[in-house]
Amino acid sequence: MTNLEKYDQLFIKDLRVxxxxxxxxxxxxxxxxxxxxxMDLVTDLEEVFDIxxxxxxxxxxxxxxxxKEVMKKYGVMI
Amino acid sequence: xPRSGGAVIPMKDEVVILAGVRQPEKEPWEPxxxxxxxxxxxxxxxxxxERRKYEQLAAFGFWCRRSHMEEFxxxxxxxxxxxxxxxxxHITASNVPVLFGYSLVMGLLAGNSCSVRISSxxxxxxxxxxxxxxxxxxxxxxxxxRRRISVFSCQRYSLAVREALSDCAGCVVWGGxxxxxxxxCMRIRPDAVQLNFPDRYSICILDTxxxxxxxxxxxxxxxxxxxxxxxxxxxxxxxxxxxxxxxxEEESKEAENARVRWWNAVDEEARSYDLTAxxxxxKYELLCRYAMTLDVETKISCYxxxxxxxxxGDIPSDIDQLRGAFGMFFxxxxxxxxxxxxxxxxxxxxxxxxxxxxxxxxxxxIKNHLFGVHRIVPxxxxxxxxxxxxxxxxxxxxxxxxxxxxxxxFV
Amino acid sequence: xxxxxxxxxxGKIDMDYEMILARxxxxxxxxxxxELFGDWLTELTEYHRQHCPPYEKLLKALEIPSxxxxxxxDIPMLPIGLFKSMELMSVHPGHIFKTxxxxxxxxxxxxxxxxxxxxxxxxxxxxxxxxxxxxxDQRLPLLVIDSPDVLKDRKxxxxxxxxxxxxxxFSSHICYALTSDMELDTEAVEGFLKRYKDTRVLVFGxxxxxxxxxxxxxxxxxxxLELDNAVLVHGGGWKKLISQSVSSDEFKxxxxxxxxxxxxxxxxxxxxxxxxxxxECPCGNLHASVYSDIITRRAADFTPCEYGEKGIxxxxxxxxxxxxxxxxxxxxEGIIIGEDDCLCGRLGKYFKVTGRIKHAPVRGCSDxxxx
Numbered sequence: 016m017t018n019l020e021k022y023d024q025l026f027i028k029d030l031r032v033x034x035x036x037x038x039x040x041x042x043x044x045x046x047x048x049x050x051x052x053x054m055d056l057v058t059d060l061e062e063v064f065d066i067x068x069x070x071x072x073x074x075x076x077x078x079x080x081x082x083k084e085v086m087k088k089y090g091v092m093i
Numbered sequence: 094x095p096r097s098g099g100a101v102i103p104m105k106d107e108v109v110i111l112a113g114v115r116q117p118e119k120e121p122w123e124p125x126x127x128x129x130x131x132x133x134x135x136x137x138x139x140x141x142x143e144r145r146k147y148e149q150l151a152a153f154g155f156w157c158r159r160s161h162m163e164e165f166x167x168x169x170x171x172x173x174x175x176x177x178x179x180x181x182x183h184i185t186a187s188n189v190p191v192l193f194g195y196s197l198v199m200g201l202l203a204g205n206s207c208s209v210r211i212s213s214x215x216x217x218x219x220x221x222x223x224x225x226x227x228x229x230x231x232x233x234x235x236x237x238x239r240r241r242i243s244v245f246s247c248q249r250y251s252l253a254v255r256e257a258l259s260d261c262a263g264c265v266v267w268g269g270x271x272x273x274x275x276x277x278c279m280r281i282r283p284d285a286v287q288l289n290f291p292d293r294y295s296i297c298i299l300d301t302x303x304x305x306x307x308x309x310x311x312x313x314x315x316x317x318x319x320x321x322x323x324x325x326x327x328x329x330x331x332x333x334x335x336x337x338x339x340x341x342e343e344e345s346k347e348a349e350n351a352r353v354r355w356w357n358a359v360d361e362e363a364r365s366y367d368l369t370a371x372x373x374x375x376k377y378e379l380l381c382r383y384a385m386t387l388d389v390e391t392k393i394s395c396y397x398x399x400x401x402x403x404x405x406g407d408i409p410s411d412i413d414q415l416r417g418a419f420g421m422f423f424x425x426x427x428x429x430x431x432x433x434x435x436x437x438x439x440x441x442x443x444x445x446x447x448x449x450x451x452x453x454x455x456x457x458x459i460k461n462h463l464f465g466v467h468r469i470v471p472x473x474x475x476x477x478x479x480x481x482x483x484x485x486x487x488x489x490x491x492x493x494x495x496x497x498x499x500x501x502x503f504v
Numbered sequence: 505x506x507x508x509x510x511x512x513x514x515g516k517i518d519m520d521y522e523m524i525l526a527r528x529x530x531x532x533x534x535x536x537x538x539e540l541f542g543d544w545l546t547e548l549t550e551y552h553r554q555h556c557p558p559y560e561k562l563l564k565a566l567e568i569p570s571x572x573x574x575x576x577x578d579i580p581m582l583p584i585g586l587f588k589s590m591e592l593m594s595v596h597p598g599h600i601f602k603t604x605x606x607x608x609x610x611x612x613x614x615x616x617x618x619x620x621x622x623x624x625x626x627x628x629x630x631x632x633x634x635x636x637x638x639x640x641d642q643r644l645p646l647l648v649i650d651s652p653d654v655l656k657d658r659k660x661x662x663x664x665x666x667x668x669x670x671x672x673x674f675s676s677h678i679c680y681a682l683t684s685d686m687e688l689d690t691e692a693v694e695g696f697l698k699r700y701k702d703t704r705v706l707v708f709g710x711x712x713x714x715x716x717x718x719x720x721x722x723x724x725x726x727x728x729l730e731l732d733n734a735v736l737v738h739g740g741g742w743k744k745l746i747s748q749s750v751s752s753d754e755f756k757x758x759x760x761x762x763x764x765x766x767x768x769x770x771x772x773x774x775x776x777x778x779x780x781x782x783x784e785c786p787c788g789n790l791h792a793s794v795y796s797d798i799i800t801r802r803a804a805d806f807t808p809c810e811y812g813e814k815g816i817x818x819x820x821x822x823x824x825x826x827x828x829x830x831x832x833x834x835x836x837e838g839i840i841i842g843e844d845d846c847l848c849g850r851l852g853k854y855f856k857v858t859g860r861i862k863h864a865p866v867r868g869c870s871d872x873x874x875x
Contacts, residue, residue: 041310043317050148050321054155055141067160070477077314188867327867370803370816370861374835377806378583384565385558385590391565397805403565 021063022086022093026079029055040079064091108253109213111223113230113242117206119262121177122241124204124492125166132229132238133198134159139225148325149190150218156478157198165202165480169488174495177204178286179262181491184254184276186267187212187219189330193244194222195478196265202480203491206241208257213246254279261285263491268292268331288490290483293331293442294416297322297472298429300448301341305351315447316358318473322445324366325476328417331483332443332468332475335417336436337402340429340449352424360396363420373398376419383415383423413438413465430457433466441465442483445472520544521626524822529633529793530850534843537852538576541797544822545830546574552828555594559828577799577808581818581833587615587776595620595826605662606775614662615775620826627779627823630795631670637793637850638769638783639735645700646675647693647734649709649718651682663775664710667739670779671708681709681718688721697730704733707765710740714759715750722762731763739771739781743860752788772836772857776829780821782855785848789841792853796821800840800855801833814839814858835861 016024026037030047042048048056057073060066060082066089068076076082083093108115122129140154155161169175181200185193193211200207211219223244230239247253258264258279263286266276273289281287297319307315323333341348380401384391390406401421408425409415412435415423425432429449437458444454444466451469458466467484470477480487524540532540550570553560559582568580586592593600599620606615619627654665672678679696683689696705709718714736722729736759745755756768772790773781780796792798799808800815809815817834824830838857846854 042314051151054151058137058141058155058158061158061160067164069164070474071471074314074318074473077310190867329867368803370837371863373803373806374583374585374816374833374861377833378585381562381583381586382589384562385586387561391561392567393565398803399805 018064018086018091018093022060022083025056025059025063029059037079042077044078060086064089066091106248106251106253108245108247108251110243110245111211111220112227112244113239115243115245117180117208117243118240119179119206121179122204124169124175124177124488125162125202126204128235128238129201130159130162130166132235133157133162133201135229135235136226139229140222143221143225147218147221150222153191153194153222156195162202165488168480174497175204175488175492176495177206177492179205180260181205181207182257182261182264183207183209184264184266184272185209185211186269186272187215189267189326190216190218191222192267193219196267197242197244199480199487200263200265200491201238201241203488205263205491206243208243208245208261210254210257211244211246213248215246263287265491266290286490288485288487290331291440293440293467293483294413295332295334295443295445295475296336296338296436296441297334298338298340298433298444298446298449298454299355299472301339301348301351301426303448304355305347312354312358313361315472316355316362319359319445320362320366322473322475323417323422324363324420327372327419328421330476333417334422334443334445334475335415336412336423336425338429338432339424339426341426342428344426348426356394356396356400356402360400363396363399366399366420368398368419372419376401376421379416379418380421408432408435412436413440429454433457433463434461437463437465439464441467443468443470443475445470445475447472520822521622524794525626525629525633527633527794529630529637529795530791530852532794533851537794537797541576541820541822542574545576545579545820546572548822548825548830549574549579551825552594552830556592556828558590558592559594576797576820579820579831581806581831582828583833584615584774584776584835587617587829588613591616591618592829593618593827600826604666604775604778617775617778617829618827623824623826626825628670628673630779630793630823631781632674633795634781634783634793635671635674638737639704639706642704643674643676644704644706644735645677645679645696646671647679647681647696647705647707647731648672649681649707649714651684651686652680653684663778664713664740666775666778667710667773668708671706671737675706682713686713686717688718688725690727693729700733701730702733704735705731707731707734707736707763709738711738711742711755711770712740712744714738715745715755719758719762723758727762729763731765734763734765735767735769736763736765737769737771737783739773741860742857746859774819774834776832777819777821777824780823785846785850785854787846787848789846789848789854790856791846791848791850792855794852795823798838798840798853798855800838806833809840811840811842816861817857837861 023034023037026032027034030052032040040048042053057068057076061068072085076085086093137154137158140150183193183196183200185196193209197207197209229235230242258281265288266273268291270291273291326333339352380393380403383403384393387409389409392404394402399420402424404424446454454469553563563580566580600618601621601624602619604617604619648668650664650668654662654668679692681689681693752770759765759768770784771781777796780793782790782792784790797820799818801807801818802809802815814837817836817838818832819834820831822830836857837859838855840853840855843853844851
């Protein structure tokens with residue numbers, strides 16, 4: 016599986032969204048991406064990619080696209 | 094065990110064990126020991142499975158996830174040799190949900206056994222956390238760590254508290270001042286260390302023009318985080334800002350618009366706040382009392398009852414006594430340095446900021462030899478627990494460092 | 505302002521008081537009352553602004569301009585708790601004639617209400633007017649279900665004392681039913697009953713005290729008093745009785761069983777606005793008289809509730825002149841049922857009190873090392 020596929024799958028699982036909705040997804044833009052959903056997503060991303068976000072980046076991770084930039088900072092190219 | 098409606102209420106001098114054992118073992122461990130990290134990892138996982146609707150519990154579970162604890166561990170990989178102290182006794186305020194959990198984790202990470210006294214009036218989330226912990230601890234693979242944890246409830250002045258206090262190698266007491274003074278009068282070992290967290294208050298510094306220039310989306314997110322810093326704990330936590338300092342040189346239409354835009358965004362976020370009749374009354378009373386007693390001119394703005402702000406025309410003589418609650422904020426416009434000089438009594442805990450350089454605040458505090466300011470974090474992170482809290486380093490205080498010339502002198 | 509103008513101003517206000525106090529207590533219809541109260545309370549707000557500096561500071565902070573005429577709903581409210589933490593008065597301290605305190609539970613802070621002779625007189629007259637409407641203008645013998653000790657200090661007395669004194673004044677003979685130790689004074693009560701066997705009598709007391717020291721004492725002794733001719737008036741709140749699960753109906757039934765009293769009136773009122781109490785009519789509704797009014801408000805934004813909707817009770821009365829207590833937000837909740845159309849025939853708003861605002865646990869890290 017590519018990094019992108021893994022990345023997408025975690026969004027789909029944790030936020031219960033469809034693949035075609037991913038592009039425009041924003042934190043608190045849908046009901047499932049609330050603070051709970053956010054914590055689930057971050058925990059899973061950290062586990063799957065074996066990284067640790069600092070607190071600032073947990074907060075910077077504010078959309079599907081923005082998340083890719085944050086991942087890059089930790090050496091994960093999506 | 095007497096039970097009443099699900100909550101366990103101990104009789105006088107009775108001790109109800111909520112998680113772990115009655116008497117924790119005394120043996121000190123090295124900080125960040127593997128069994129401790131394994132236990133916390135499991136705890137984090139199991140909280141995630143059953144924490145829906147419990148916001149603070151969920152945040153605690155997220156906080157003690159493996160990668161985060163590992164990050165803490167790395168911070169102390171400085172070549173120095175540390176070992177825990179023995180049994181650390183914790184007394185925590187019951188009206189901050191799951192606070193006892195954070196305190197316990199700090200004690201464990203530093204290499205100690207922990208006994209934790211929680212109020213018999215503890216809230217639902219505390220009870221659930223105890224249940225999850227106890228469930229994990231009864232499994233054979235956590236036998237070793239189980240011996241090092243005791244979470245119990247008992248009456249306020251019961252024998253159990255006095256015993257735990259007189260035997261412990263260290264104690265952690267979470268305020269108010271009155272509680273801390275009471276505990277200080279009790280018998281404690283001469284070599285025991287004490288970490289006290291008395292009454293504190295906090296402020297927020299926002300750069301007016303900078304805030305006026307951020308996008309709608311950024312504004313919304315920032316307001317949401319500000320909501321988490323304040324409303325989520327009824328604005329009663331020590332780290333919740335009571336005063337917002339608007340950093341600006343002179344007043345302008347632009348500045349005014351920026352402030353109005355900000356409070357409208359906060360008001361919007363506060364729609365999800367559960368403002369009961371009791372809170373609305375208490376808050377209105379607080380507002381009126383300050384307006385009637387402060388020795389400076391004030392101007393009140395009300396956004397329904399969800400949000401009240403009180404603009405201070407000048408710096409009142411007792412500015413460090415101002416406290417908000419349930420979404421009531423004091424505002425001061427001007428240079429943040431001038432305000433901070435008046436505000437920074439020893440009680441000033443956290444500065445949250447936006448649009449100001451963190452280093453500038455740190456430099457100002459040090460250069461001016463201020464008594465207060467124990468934490469400086471970006472707006473939205475007032476309540477994020479860290480091993481360095483309120484001016485103390487949990488790990489450093491609750492462990493002992495074995496002094497060695499070769500390492501300490503030259504690392 | 506010229507002295508001449510000032511006395512003219514005072515003269516007008518005095519006339520208002522004499523006029524309203526001369527009226528029948530349930531004789532103003534909605535339109536008349538709205539107009540009267542809007543004007544009068546606006547004027548009174550100005551008066552307190554000029555005479556009570558902390559009150560002036562509050563109005564300034566709230567940016568309430570001088571000289572704007574307000575409707576009843578717009579009159580700024582003082583939260584009732586302020587009377588506990590502050591000493592609020594609109595007269596020179598030398599003119600304080602009585603300081604009244606609320607009946608707080610032991611250890612609690614009590615409200616302090618400062619009365620000059622005028623305000624005390626207005627409140628007394630208002631109570632008399634209300635009493636007359638319910639019991640007629642004949643002064644009736646009064647059986648007080650309390651201890652005479654409550655009235656010991658005449659300078660500084662409690663709401664309990666004020667209630668007793670208020671009712672005493674339009675009574676012909678007073679008998680205290682309890683001793684200083686709060687025990688039933690059987691001898692005194694029996695003497696009273698004998699003397700007024702065939703007369704209409706008034707029985708007055710605080711709800712909880714009647715229950716605890718009168719009803720329970722009688723029930724334990726298995727005694728029944730012959731009070732069929734009596735009217736019982738009681739107030740002071742249900743809080744303590746609700747915790748013992750005693751409802752209003754239960755209260756009436758039990759009191760009847762030991763005394764034979766069938767005419768029982770509860771009333772709602774408080775130390776911060778004495779005199780203008782809200783009496784319960786035979787239909788079971790509490791009534792606002794011409795001396796005061798009530799508004800219920802929503803917790804979310806303090807906007808007024810609709811009739812039938814539960815809200816926080818605000819009480820308004822033009823009587824308080826010596827202290828800024830003409831518009832108070834209480835800590836009680838209630839429901840206004842309607843206005844001018846209660847089946848008992850009394851004009852004005854009628855309502856029910858549902859209880860004290862529930863104290864939800866509050867978060868935060870202040871002192872909470874509890875048991």
